[in-house]
Amino acid sequence: MSKSEQLFNRAQQVIPGGVNSPVRAFRAVGGKPVFIERGDGSRVWDVDGKEYIDYIGSWGPLIFGHRPPEIIQALSQVLEIGTSFGAPTEREVEIAELITKLIPSVEKVRLVNSGTEATLSAIRLARGFTGRERIVKFDGCYHGHGDSLLVKAGSGVATLGLPDSPGVPASLAELTTVLPFNDPSALIQEFEARGREIACLITEPIVGNMGCVPPRGDFLSILRDVTKSSGALLIFDEVMTGFRVALGGAQEKYGIRPDLTTMGKVIGGGLPVGAYGGRADIMDRIAPAGPVYQAGTLSGNPLAVAAGLASLRRLQKENPFGRLESLGARLERGLIAAAAKAGVQIRVNRAGSMFTVFFTDRDVFDFDSAKTCDTQRFNRFFHIMLDQGIYMPPSQFEAAFISTAHTETDIDRTIDAAGKALKA
Numbered sequence: 001m002s003k004s005e006q007l008f009n010r011a012q013q014v015i016p017g018g019v020n021s022p023v024r025a026f027r028a029v030g031g032k033p034v035f036i037e038r039g040d041g042s043r044v045w046d047v048d049g050k051e052y053i054d055y056i057g058s059w060g061p062l063i064f065g066h067r068p069p070e071i072i073q074a075l076s077q078v079l080e081i082g083t084s085f086g087a088p089t090e091r092e093v094e095i096a097e098l099i100t101k102l103i104p105s106v107e108k109v110r111l112v113n114s115g116t117e118a119t120l121s122a123i124r125l126a127r128g129f130t131g132r133e134r135i136v137k138f139d140g141c142y143h144g145h146g147d148s149l150l151v152k153a154g155s156g157v158a159t160l161g162l163p164d165s166p167g168v169p170a171s172l173a174e175l176t177t178v179l180p181f182n183d184p185s186a187l188i189q190e191f192e193a194r195g196r197e198i199a200c201l202i203t204e205p206i207v208g209n210m211g212c213v214p215p216r217g218d219f220l221s222i223l224r225d226v227t228k229s230s231g232a233l234l235i236f237d238e239v240m241t242g243f244r245v246a247l248g249g250a251q252e253k254y255g256i257r258p259d260l261t262t263m264g265k266v267i268g269g270g271l272p273v274g275a276y277g278g279r280a281d282i283m284d285r286i287a288p289a290g291p292v293y294q295a296g297t298l299s300g301n302p303l304a305v306a307a308g309l310a311s312l313r314r315l316q317k318e319n320p321f322g323r324l325e326s327l328g329a330r331l332e333r334g335l336i337a338a339a340a341k342a343g344v345q346i347r348v349n350r351a352g353s354m355f356t357v358f359f360t361d362r363d364v365f366d367f368d369s370a371k372t373c374d375t376q377r378f379n380r381f382f383h384i385m386l387d388q389g390i391y392m393p394p395s396q397f398e399a400a401f402i403s404t405a406h407t408e409t410d411i412d413r414t415i416d417a418a419g420k421a422l423k424a
């Protein structure tokens, strides 16, 4: 028995499903998860010593790959002075100043410990600010596992085949309207019918959680218009796209100014961080400036903030988004050519260094079209890639990520492996 299998057996005795987050268990693709021992640059090694080119990157945070020197150095400096104080520190001011500079719609920002905490805090704030209760989200978008948001919530939930989750009160879920992504007429209809009840519309500006699905045409500017005219707040959930698709996130790429933005993943440089921010008049409703309560024992934790600050500073200095785009384009071209050669129908959706290979002959622009995929075919592809040392997300409905540590050689090796996996 491999060491991974032994560990998974032990884990299942003491951890529900053997994992601390569902997708890690490989339920969608079958088989058993590999346990990771270490990572370096674009590579990870499992506990049995097998090497992989990593396209998960901890599900998005690792834009520089594993163990970038700036982050290691920043963390070791903090270890010298103390890991938590529960009191304000200078680095928190520095990271807030940097975030507000890089994302101009974010005039004030509050740090939390995860993306989930960021989105549920932003929703509470939107409700508290507007005095309204209804929220609108899109089918297949994932905004963390908060109760109001765990309704038609994409990848993790879709993979497990749960339309939503037991434990979410029906009376709360009723306050969440779910609409199809990229469908302006459904959106306009909902806002005409109930616009005055809606506290906020929350969306991933580029969806990553039904696989990668970019917005079509002027969809995001329609979101901006309908929310503005009904007095609802527009929340961009940039937990995945923030500092990933551009220095200023998807809102910079598409030129849209949301009222609130949620962040996570890259902003923590691989440590647990989330953040939410936006218009100062709204953010000033948060305690202790205002009456909407939100707090955190470890919020603004020195280790997490140091890692985040080191990441954002390196992004600002290097602006690697051109290089990430060209690596992404190279991989996309190679995968499409390999599929054509193998006679397999795929669609590659990509936004810079975020991408998904969908096994379908139809364009994927919302969750219904994503569900046309041949998931069996994807699962076979996934396992053959894994055997060849290419570590892709273990679900058809997740985005994969390229880091600045990936090289052209890594990309070409991946294309070769995909050629074999597509033929099989």
Ligand SMILES: *Cc1c(COP(=O)(O)O)cnc(C)c1O
Residues within 6 Å of the ligand: 113, 114, 115, 116, 117, 119, 142, 143, 144, 145, 204, 208, 209, 237, 238, 239, 240, 264, 265, 274
């Ligand atoms: C990952 C993700 C979240 C949740 O973040 P956690 O840190 O896992 O709680 C929320 N929204 C989006 C868009 C995400 O990709």
